[in-house]
Amino acid sequence: MLFRFLPLGLLICLACAQPSPSTLVEVEQIIQGRLNEVEGDFAVAFQSLDNPEEQLLMNAREEFHAASTMKTPVMLEVYKQAEAGELSLDDSVLVKNEFFSIVDSSAYSLSPDDDSYSKLYEQIGTKQSLRDLVYHMIISSSNLATNIVIEAVGAENATQTLRGLGANDIQVRRGVEDGKAYRQGLNNTTTAHDLMIMFKAIAEHRVVSAEASQAMIDILLDQRFNEMIPAQLPDDVRVAHKTGWITGLHHDSGIVYLPNGRSYVLVLLSKNLTDEDAGVQALADISKTIYDYVAK
Known part of the structure; x- marks a missing residue:
């Protein structure tokens, strides 16, 4: 009854002024409660880059289809090979749209x-760095x-680089839209734990030089x-x-x-979502919960 007489703006402020979680136990409870509201399967991995002991893992070893998260390991492999002198980032590479299945080497192509990013298809037949x-x-x-970059560096090399970091489950097997491989279950897979290890290594400049890492x-x-x-x-928080x-x-x-x-690594994975918008919203909420804990 008291709030009936308060201005609407104050009501909103009171509703939003919930205390930030002060322990990782509280963070995990909040996250689990939020995930219980959404149908699907999730994994969360949080690692402070300021305190090695400040870590939260939820279903972090569960396997997920990697989707486009596999593109970061491929980038890491490019920079590793460039630093070793095996290639140059300034190399001119032919833009093409013919690739070969890892199942039987049969050709396939992608659709814009x-x-x-459909603009690159307009450049087929030319060269890009x-x-x-x-x-x-x-x-x-x-x-x-x-797919062009993977052909240049090798999917298996990206996987082996991650093995060297202790990421023992992630698999970079192939390029995108290899339908034959997909039907045989030969997919790029990941875990929240392994992506956390990779991003931590990038942040700490442990794979390539500080300049290349940056x-x-x-x-x-x-x-x-x-x-x-x-x-x-907040707008002044940067997310790589x-x-x-x-x-x-x-x-x-x-x-x-x-x-x-301060800085931290965060990995949010989901699958079997029946309402994708609800899943995305839940993951955004979880990110805010982690931020509130770190920024408290």
Whole structure:
């Protein structure tokens, strides 16, 4: 009855002024309660980059179809090979639309209608720098660029680089839209735990030089799809991340930088979503919960 007489604006402020969770136990309880409201399967991995012991893992070893999250390991492999002198980011690479299935080497092609970056198809037959292809593979999630880049560095090499970091479950097997491989269950797969390990290594400059690591982070900071991890965070928080989605599945994974210098890795995975919008909203809410805990 008391609130009946309060101005609407004050009511809204009172409703929003919930205390930030002060422990990871509270964070996990809030997250679990939020996920219980959505039909689907989820995994969460949080790792503070300021305190090695500050970590939260929920279903973090469960396997998920990687969708476009596999494009970050491919970028990492490009920069690793570039630093080893095996290729150059300035190499000119032919833009083509013919690829070969890992099942039987039969040819297949991609459709611009199913790609989030159709502009590259206008460049077929020309050459682009490997650097530009990697950039659009990440920020625009270009499938065509991804397949071209994977041919240049080798999917198996990306997997082995991650094995060297202790990411023992993630599998980068193939390019995008290899229908024969998909029908045989030969998919790119990941876990929240392994993506967390990879992003932590990138943030800490443990795979390539500090300069190359920062170049990758700068690309991730330009990400154009921001419906999950960054969606509810303040404008002065920077998120270097890569999303992924297919029917019934939405992921986001990356590094979050607070203006006070603190930072953390966050991985949010989902599958079997019956309401994809509700799933995306839940993941955005979880990101805000983690941020509130770190920023408290």
